[in-house]
Amino acid sequence: DTGVSQNPRHKITKRGQNVTFRCDPISEHNRLYWYRQTLGQGPEFLTYFQNEAQLEKSRLLSDRFSAERPKGSFSTLEIQRTEQGDSAMYLCASNPRVGTYNEQFFGPGTRLTVL
C-alpha cells in the first residue's frame, strides 16, 4: 500500500490519560501535516513538517500537544492529560516538496474518544 497510513484507527481513553498517534506518509514525501476535525466541521490545521523540521504550528496546538518527526519519515502526535474537548478525528497528510502543486494526500485518520 503506497498511501498515507495512520495508527491506531480508533482510540478510546479516559480523561487525563496520555495518547500517541502515528502517521506514516507516502514514501519520499518530505512534507507532513496534522489536522484535527470535529463532527460536522472541516479540518483545522495543527502543524506542518518539512523533513524533520517543524515549520508551522497552529495556536490550536496547546502545551498538551506535541508532534515529532525524528528521522523525517513517520510522525507522532502526542496529547497529554487528555480532555473531553480533544475528542475528534486526527488526520495526517503528506506531499512531496516538488511537483503536484502542493496537493495533499490524506490518511484514513485516527478517531479519538475521550470519556
Add this chain to the structure above:
Amino acid sequence: KQEVTQIPAALSVPEGENLVLNCSFTDSAIYNLQWFRQDPGKGLTSLLLIQSSQREQTSGRLNASLDKSSGRSTLYIAASQPGDSATYLCAVRGDSNYQLIWGAGTKLIIKP
C-alpha cells in the same frame, strides 16, 4: 484571516441531476484551491486541485472552477449517482504558508 464558507450545508437531489456546490473565501491571495470528498467516518479523498492561475479543472463527471478575484469556486457534478453521496469540502492554501484552510463542507445525498 482567511475564512472559507460552503453553501449549502446539505443538499438532496434525485439521481441523474446535474448539481453545483459552492465555496467562497475571503482573502483572494491564494496559492491553490482543492476539492475533497469525505465518506462517513473516513479520511479525505482529493478530487481536484486548481492553481491560482487556472480557471477550471475537470476529472470525469466533475468540473471545478475558480474565480480568484471574487473569492469563489464551484464544483459541478454531472449526471449524479447514488455513489456520489458524501460530504464535499473545499480547502484553500494561502500564498505565505503551506496549511490548508477549510470550509465546513456540503453533505450531498443522491436519491436513487
